[in-house]
Amino acid sequence: MNNTETPMPPKETSISRAHRLFYLIPVMALAIPFVANEYLQFMTNMILVYSVVTVGFNVIIGNLGQLAFANTAFFGIGAYTAAILMVYAGFPFVLAVVAAALIGGLGGFLASVTALRGIRLYYLAIITLAFGELMRWVYLHADGVTKGSDGLQMPKPDFFGISMNNETVKFYVFLLIAVLLIKATSNLMRSRIGRAFVAIRDNEAATASLGIHTARYIILAFVWSGAVVGVAGSMFAALTERVFPESFSLTEVIVHFAMVLVGGTGSIIGSVIGAITLTALPEYFRQFPGMEELFFGIIIVCVLLFLPKGLVSLLQRVSPIFIERFYRD
Amino acid sequence: MLAQLTISGLAQGAIYALIALSLTVVYRATTIVNFGHGDFVMTGAFVVYILVILAGVPYIGAAFLAIAILFALGIAISRGFIDPIKAGPHIGFAMMSISVGYVLRGSARTLWGREVLPMPPVFDIEPIFIGDLVITGDALFIGAIVSVLLAAFFLIFYKTSIGTVIQAVYQSERGATLIGINVRSFHEMMWGVGLAMGAMAGILIAPISLLHPDMGASFLIRGFAAMTLGGFGSLGGAVLGGLLLGVSEQLFGAYVNSSLMDITAYLIIVAVLVIRPAGLFGRTIAVRM
Amino acid sequence: MDPLLKLEGLTVHFSGLKALTDVSFDTHAGEVRAVIGPNGAGKTTLFNAISGYVQPTAGAVHFKGDPIHGLSPHEISSKGVRRTFQNGGLFPELTALENILAGLHTQIDGSFLGIILGTRAAREAERAGVARARKLLDMMDLGFLADQHVKDLSGGQQRMVEIVRTLATEPPLLLLDEPFVGLSPPMRIRMMEIIRKLAGEEGIGILLIEHAIDLVMSSSDIIIVLSSGQKIAEGKPEEVRENHEVLEAYLGYA
DSSP states (O other), rough: OOOOTTTOOOHHHHHHHGGGGGGGGHHHHTHHHHOOOOOHHHHHHHHHHHHHHHHHHHHIIIIIIIOOOHHHHHHHHHHHHHHHHHHHSSOOHHHHHHHHHHHHHHHHHHHHHHGGTTTTTHHHHHHHHHHHHHHHHHHOOOOHHGGGGOOOOOOOEETEEOOOOOOHHHHHHHHHHHHHHHHHHHHHHHHHHHHHHHHHHHOOOHHHHHTTOHHHHHHHHHHHHHHHHHHHHHHHHHHEEEEGGGSSSSSHHHHHHHHHHHHHHHHHHHHHHHHHHHHHHHHHHHTSHHHHHHHHHOOOOHHHHEEEHHHEEHHEEEHHGGGGOOOOO | OOOHEEEHHHHHHHHHHHHHHHHHHHHHHHSSOOHHHHHHHHHHHHHIIIIISOOOOHHHHHHHHHHHHHHHHHHHIIIIIIGGGTTTTTHHHHHHHHHHHHHHHHHHHHHHOOOOOOOOOOOOOEEEETEEEOOHHHHHHHHHHHHHHHHHHHOOOOOHHHHHHHHHHHHHHHHHHHOOOOHHHHHHHHHHHHHHHHHHHHHHGGGGBBBOOOOHHHHHHHHHHHHHHOOTHHHHHHHHHHHHHHHHHHHHHHHTTHHHHHHHHHHHHHHHHHOOOTTTOOOOOOOOO | OOOOOEEEEEEEEETTTEEEEEEEEOOOOEEEEEEETTTTTHHHHHHHHHHHHHHOEEEEEEEEEEETTOOHHHHHHHEEEEEEOOTTOTTTTSHHHHHHHHHGGOOOOOOOHHHHHHHHHHHHHHHHHHHHHHHHHTTTGGGGTTSBBBGGGHHHHHHHHHHHHHHOOOOEEEEEEETTOOOOOHHHHHHHHHHHHHHHTTEEEEEEEOHHHHHHHOOOOOEEEETEEEEEEOOOOHHHHHHHHHHHHHHTTT
16 A cells, blocks of 8 residues: 555564464364374363463453453353253254354453443452352352253264264364464454553553543453353363363363463463463363362462563564564554 | 341351451552452461361460461562562452462362361350340350451551551552651551451351361452442441341342352342442542543 | 633532632634643643543533533543643553554544454555554654554653654644653754644644743743632733732742
8 A cells, every 4th residue: 555655664574474374383283183192182172272262361361451250251151052052952063152152242241341330450350250150150050951060961063064073073173263263363453453452451541532432442352252262162062071160160260360371461372372381281180189279379470470471472582473463564 | 037137147247347358458558459368368267277176276376376377478478479560560469369369279278178177166155045036156256256356456547656657558658658658568567467357257257167278269259249338448338348248148048049148249249330339438439431 | 713622610629629610711723722830730630621531520611612521531532632641641562653553543444343354454444554653653753663662762752652643643632731741852842843833734722731831931822820720820921921920829839
């Protein structure tokens, strides 16, 4: 367009071209089922689920900069929505995923709607905490439908006629979903909407002075996060095939926080790194009561004290290609 | 029946009041909301348990020791974990306090596994009968102790020179620095005080409750509900909110549905923040954007 | 000429504090008006009341004939009343370019769906916005710091970036909150030139706050003096300088 009038700094253009290298990752990942055994594939699938969780969660914690405890609520809403529709209404997986996104987004709206009346920071955090715990109470007590603490057993999900009955099929489906959602979130952040989020984080008063209705964008961030994490929930349901309320407890909250912090707040690349780094651990620690909380608590404390911008900040020092800007060139 | 429920509600609410007050003390002093506070209360209860059951220390002695330990812990946390990150964003403090809480919770769970621990009854006070009302020994004890503690707290706060200093720093930290008050030490002290008060709540709960590592979460949410209801940041509001919460839980549980008792706190939070965010005595907390 | 901004009896009383009492004046397009007064006179409250961050207790504010008192900050801003902030209205973790782009927010097209799907239309709108932001920075000779985080810039550079961002919103009325604070003398002269140019050439109406009288003497057309929340003088710089009440207000605080 106006490229001839304003010479673009060469460094930035070559960086945005280098970003295309990131597409190589999912391409290379296609080979994983051929080299990994069943258990490793299960782990990889879990990593994909948590990548979507962290990417969604980071929008609120890292980009919007608000404290929120509703993430496990969205995760659970997505899981139960998908599971219930697949169990009781015979929904195919794709429709269940879409439903999970819609209801998760609705959850995001409900958790944040008080922002319209000026609720922020700690109060918003508390109301999201209340929302999360209320949802868990619902999972436990609506046991006619959710089967409460016995868990809701799911049939093998159906993806366009292909039965997702082994880890490999699940892997390709999850990979597709993860790539789409991560790309969509990246598009969102590199637009005026993403800029509005981080502007609100940095200085809400100044953001309003630019004619931006900040409460609406706060709600939008929550709706997006709720939808994305809701989809992750539906993936989680399909992966574990039995949905329990305990999977969405307050312990899970700290796992999500830890992944986002370890990877890097406000960074999509960081979110994925955090998921890859930490996913295997909850499974491992579940055997020893208390170790999960102890370990993740210590991790977060260490990150906050010694590496507040997460692992991605180390990568950013090595190469600027890991820096994420909030515009498209 | 109504009166009976109110009595038990007030006894329970007294503890919530103590938790909410300790949260408010730290919040007013440092503008930080300690999201790990529930776990500190739990720690207070567990410390008492260890001292009484495993070390044979008499309850009173254990209580004082627990308070001292938690006071020291509060100072340590402020110095070691909060102060180093004070230049960062506010959500960092919240995450730090949650994480420290989780470390405590995880430690407790590691040490105790999956059991719940009963503490043998500590006091053998005869219940009082007034007409149809039964006031249990526990309720009497808790009510009495909490009343004394609250009275002492407000006395110190409003009537002594220490209290005046605290009020001064609450109002203006810069002003306080100018007149020679060491604000950093003040923050540490207030963390110590907040945690010590939380310990008191834990100590009172220990004999009447089954101890388990997840206790903290329910205390935290009750504390928040009480603070929200009474008006965030208001000391008197925290106390009143706690008492009202305790009574509401009993009434909801009895007249509406027993499973509602668990979620009364959440419902109150949502209701207050939607209808009147400032609560009963709080200043407006809504942002004008 | 009709006034761009019209204040009538603007009053802001907080519990126990009368920040502003019965303040009235006009501002016109292409004119630079300075609001001066000693500390605590109510200047910042005045700006906050006009721009919506503080609810007026009484009185009216009209912009281009429309009432704006009682509206929220983003609504008032959208109508064309833009402002800067005294202690940094910038977004510290964003680059200078991203800050300018934030100012162009309402001017960049692209639907939500288009954005997340990455449609060509959305991408083109975004690129156009970026090009425009770069041009704006270049016009002020700030192009070289487009990709630096604003928190790493010097005070003067930050102030300039904020001005550019505010200009990106194409404001008919500009409220400048202490634009000279923290600037070196040469930068102050540059700022005065920019202010005069914006009013003279671009026809923007400018209202600025400043508490140093000498800085506004040469840059303003009309000076309004506040003291303890009330307007005690209004007029051309030479007139105000001779005004006894004004001198008393300032000297009284010496």
